[in-house]
Amino acid sequence: MDEIDWAARWRRVVEDRAALASGHADPGYWDRRASSFARSTHARSDEFLRVLEPYLASRKTLIDVGAGTGRHTNPLAERLEWVTAIEPSEGMRSHIAPRDNVTVVASTWEDAEVAPADLVICSHVLYGVADPVTFVEKLERMARERVFVMMRETDLPHPAAEIRRRLHGETGPRLPRFSELFMLLLQMGIAADVAFLKYPIMTRYSEIDDALADSRALFGEGWDEAAGQAILEEILRRDGDELVFDGGVALSGVAHWQPRES
Numbered sequence: 001m002d003e004i005d006w007a008a009r010w011r012r013v014v015e016d017r018a019a020l021a022s023g024h025a026d027p028g029y030w031d032r033r034a035s036s037f038a039r040s041t042h043a044r045s046d047e048f049l050r051v052l053e054p055y056l057a058s059r060k061t062l063i064d065v066g067a068g069t070g071r072h073t074n075p076l077a078e079r080l081e082w083v084t085a086i087e088p089s090e091g092m093r094s095h096i097a098p099r100d101n102v103t104v105v106a107s108t109w110e111d112a113e114v115a116p117a118d119l120v121i122c123s124h125v126l127y128g129v130a131d132p133v134t135f136v137e138k139l140e141r142m143a144r145e146r147v148f149v150m151m152r153e154t155d156l157p158h159p160a161a162e163i164r165r166r167l168h169g170e171t172g173p174r175l176p177r178f179s180e181l182f183m184l185l186l187q188m189g190i191a192a193d194v195a196f197l198k199y200p201i202m203t204r205y206s207e208i209d210d211a212l213a214d215s216r217a218l219f220g221e222g223w224d225e226a227a228g229q230a231i232l233e234e235i236l237r238r239d240g241d242e243l244v245f246d247g248g249v250a251l252s253g254v255a256h257w258q259p260r261e262s
C-alpha cells in the first residue's frame, strides 16, 4: 500500500469543506459568531487547562494561537507572567478580557510577528487551515518548552449539519480530525504525547435569528431559509433566555510535544 501523504490529504479535506462553506477560515464568520461562541464555551476550559497544568508557572510566557474569545487566555493570564493572544477576528477579540499581562495581536498566525514564548497553545483552530505543515512549523519555532494543539476527533455537532442530514440524508464534507493531525505530525517527524478529552457540546444562541445566521454560514450552498428555520425550531430547546442545541458528547485530542529545535 502506498504511504498516505497526510499534508495533501489534509488540504483536500479543507478544500472540499471550503467549497461548500468558507465558515471556519473566514474571520467574518467568527465576527458574527463571537457572542454565541463565548456563551457556548466559556464554562468549558478546564479539561484543556488540566493538560497544561504540569507546565504552568508564574514566570512563564505563553502564546495562544487563534485565541478566540479568550476562553483559555483569560484563565491562563492569572497563572503566567505573560500571554500573547493571536486572533484575526475583531468580534472574537472584543471578548478577551483586558489585562496588564495580556497582549492581543490582530492577525492570523501565518502573518503574526511575535517573539517566542515558553508555551504555545492552539485550540480548535486548524480546521480551516489548508497548509498545516507551515502553520505547525511556526508553532514549534515560537515555542521554547512545549507546543499544545487541540482538535476534535468527532465531527462538529452543529445545527447546520443536522439540518443538512434531515434535508439531504448526509452531513456534507467534514472537517479535518485529530487523528489526521497526529499522523501528519508523525510524518513531520514529531512523536507527540496525546491526551483525549470528552465533554458535552451545547451551542447557545440568543435568539432564532442568531441560530439562523450561524446555520446559514456553515450550511453553505443550497441553504433553504424556510426549511432551515422549521428544523431549527424543532431541534433547539429554550433554556432561560437562550436557545440551545444539544450536540451530545464530543471527543477531542490534545497533541503536545517539546519543540525539536529547543
Ligand SMILES: C[S@@+](CC[C@H](N)C(=O)[O-])C[C@H]1O[C@@H](n2cnc3c(N)ncnc32)[C@H](O)[C@@H]1O
Binding pocket: 024, 025, 027, 030, 041, 065, 066, 067, 068, 069, 070, 071, 072, 086, 087, 088, 089, 092, 107, 108, 109, 110, 122, 123, 124, 125, 128, 129
Ligand atoms: C473555534 S475558535 C477557537 C478559539 C479558542 N482557541 C478556543 O478554543 O476557545 C477558532 C478561532 O481561530 C481563529 N482562526 C482561524 N484561522 C486562524 C488563523 N489562520 N490564525 C489564527 N487564528 C485563526 C478564528 O478567528 C477563531 O477565533
